[in-house]
Amino acid sequence: MSEVAATGISVLLVDDHPIVRQGYRRVLESQGDLHVVAEADNAADAYSAFKTHDPDVIVMDISMPGASGLEAIRNIRARSPRARILVFTMHNEAVLVKAAFNAGASGFVTKSSEPSAVVNAIRSVARGERAMSDDIAHILAEDSLSSGSALDQLGEREIEILRQFAGGATTEQIATQLNLSVKTVQNYHYLIKSKTGARTDAQLVRLAATCGLTRI
Amino acid sequence: MSEVAATGISVLLVDDHPIVRQGYRRVLESQGDLHVVAEADNAADAYSAFKTHDPDVIVMDISMPGASGLEAIRNIRARSPRARILVFTMHNEAVLVKAAFNAGASGFVTKSSEPSAVVNAIRSVARGERAMSDDIAHILAEDSLSSGSALDQLGEREIEILRQFAGGATTEQIATQLNLSVKTVQNYHYLIKSKTGARTDAQLVRLAATCGLTRI
DNA sequence: TGCAGCTCGGGCAAATTTCCCAACCCGGAT
DNA sequence: ATCCGGGTTGGGAAATTTGCCCGAGCTGCA
Numbered sequence: 001m002s003e004v005a006a007t008g009i010s011v012l013l014v015d016d017h018p019i020v021r022q023g024y025r026r027v028l029e030s031q032g033d034l035h036v037v038a039e040a041d042n043a044a045d046a047y048s049a050f051k052t053h054d055p056d057v058i059v060m061d062i063s064m065p066g067a068s069g070l071e072a073i074r075n076i077r078a079r080s081p082r083a084r085i086l087v088f089t090m091h092n093e094a095v096l097v098k099a100a101f102n103a104g105a106s107g108f109v110t111k112s113s114e115p116s117a118v119v120n121a122i123r124s125v126a127r128g129e130r131a132m133s134d135d136i137a138h139i140l141a142e143d144s145l146s147s148g149s150a151l152d153q154l155g156e157r158e159i160e161i162l163r164q165f166a167g168g169a170t171t172e173q174i175a176t177q178l179n180l181s182v183k184t185v186q187n188y189h190y191l192i193k194s195k196t197g198a199r200t201d202a203q204l205v206r207l208a209a210t211c212g213l214t215r216i
Numbered sequence: 217m218s219e220v221a222a223t224g225i226s227v228l229l230v231d232d233h234p235i236v237r238q239g240y241r242r243v244l245e246s247q248g249d250l251h252v253v254a255e256a257d258n259a260a261d262a263y264s265a266f267k268t269h270d271p272d273v274i275v276m277d278i279s280m281p282g283a284s285g286l287e288a289i290r291n292i293r294a295r296s297p298r299a300r301i302l303v304f305t306m307h308n309e310a311v312l313v314k315a316a317f318n319a320g321a322s323g324f325v326t327k328s329s330e331p332s333a334v335v336n337a338i339r340s341v342a343r344g345e346r347a348m349s350d351d352i353a354h355i356l357a358e359d360s361l362s363s364g365s366a367l368d369q370l371g372e373r374e375i376e377i378l379r380q381f382a383g384g385a386t387t388e389q390i391a392t393q394l395n396l397s398v399k400t401v402q403n404y405h406y407l408i409k410s411k412t413g414a415r416t417d418a419q420l421v422r423l424a425a426t427c428g429l430t431r432i
Numbered sequence: 433t434g435c436a437g438c439t440c441g442g443g444c445a446a447a448t449t450t451c452c453c454a455a456c457c458c459g460g461a462t
Numbered sequence: 463a464t465c466c467g468g469g470t471t472g473g474g475a476a477a478t479t480t481g482c483c484c485g486a487g488c489t490g491c492a
Binding site for chain 2: 090113169202204205206
């Protein structure tokens with residue numbers, strides 16, 4: 001960590017949108033102490049880039065095609081427990097935030113945050129601290145008071161599948177993307193409906209939307 | 217428009233994520249001929265900024281909280297038909313694309329596109345041309361077999377059934393309510409899907425919501 | 433060690449979707 | 463007046479999905 005203070009903070013950017021990555025890179029590098037040493041647009045590349053470049057912080061959008069972002073966090077942390085991962089996404093649902101921290105993330109910042117908040121979060125994570133943006137803190141605070149939105153009873157996989165479904169994905173698309181059999185996705189679909197009490201796909205979509213799982 | 221050629225292309229950036237806006241701004245301004253003259257993070261600010269700065273192109277993410285992005289496009293175009301709006305979003309569903317063009321957008325580019333494709337789209341739109349990224353063109357091409365516009369092509373009965381369905385009603389409830397056989401409602405369901413190009417019930421709900429047919 | 437809970441899928445009857453089709457009525461064009 | 467097109471209403475049959483049951487592997491926890 002001494003060389004961190006001497007040379008600044010090295011960052012690995014993970015996001016599936018190239019222009020978004022390029023934008024982040026410019027914003028971060030204008031700070032002086034932040035250096036983007038590599039980029040990746042999927043979970044597998046992220047891990048190999050991590051091994052190659054050994055960055056101080058991984059800034060990762062968890063809504064990527066292919067493997068779940070949470071899965072990616074778990075994989076990286078399982079192999080390299082010293083990895084510092086800052087989740088940087090537009091999603092702000094309490095269940096997702098908690099799942100991310102449980103998976104091993106060191107920080108969670110929404111894209112609604114001011115750039116200064118983002119770079120400060122990167123610096124905090126690089127120091128080994130836990131970091132989150134103000135809106136996330138508020139959401140977690142409210143969540144700890146009120147017990148139980150409809151989503152709290154859902155597991156991580158169920159939430160991921162619900163989000164993709166509500167986003168308009170077909171059963172086969174979800175199965176392919178998550179590497180599951182169609183039957184399993186169908187079963188999750190049914191399980192989610194019975195857990196939440198939704199009788200109709202439309203009700204499921206509305207539920208997901210009101211819980212902030214998807215935007216319309 | 218003569219001053220456009222002399223001074224480059226002025227751009228109004230609309231996106232609800234500040235750091236995303238800042239990233240785009242840097243990417244665009246590194247091009248030399250593109251100048252971001254204003255930013256906005258919601259529909260209302262977007263219109264006032266448009267009136268104040270009179271930009272050549274509005275680059276807009278339509279997935280914003282609050283008012284629908286499509287609504288924003290319609291509002292701006294209704295008041296200022298010469299406005300050029302380039303939709304720039306991560307969504308790539310055919311129904312959304314068609315709805316955006318119907319609302320008056322001049323272009324549609326996904327965030328998966330290369331930065332060069334995005335800036336070229338901005339230049340095309342500034343010249344008054346229609347622009348879209350390759351993936352969008354493919355999606356529209358596949359869809360164009362049974363194409364049409366989003367909701368305008370639906371009859372009264374179809375719209376009524378779509379509204380009730382998107383509101384969460386079951387097929388039997390709709391049939392009872394409208395004094396139709398279940399079979400007829402099922403047929404309408406299928407007909408609406410094929411007319412709008414929606415492949416999923418969830419996409420139907422999203423379409424109904426973005427068109428103001430139902431509130432979530 | 434054992435229990436509880438999540439994940440993942442098979443099986444199978446019931447229901448729905450997907451597409452075809454035929455009518456009816458009605459307004460407009462010929 | 464006649465025909466055509468389109469909205470509306472439903473039948474039929476194959477394909478698919480749903481609803482609900484089941485078991486198996488795994489993990490964390492008591």
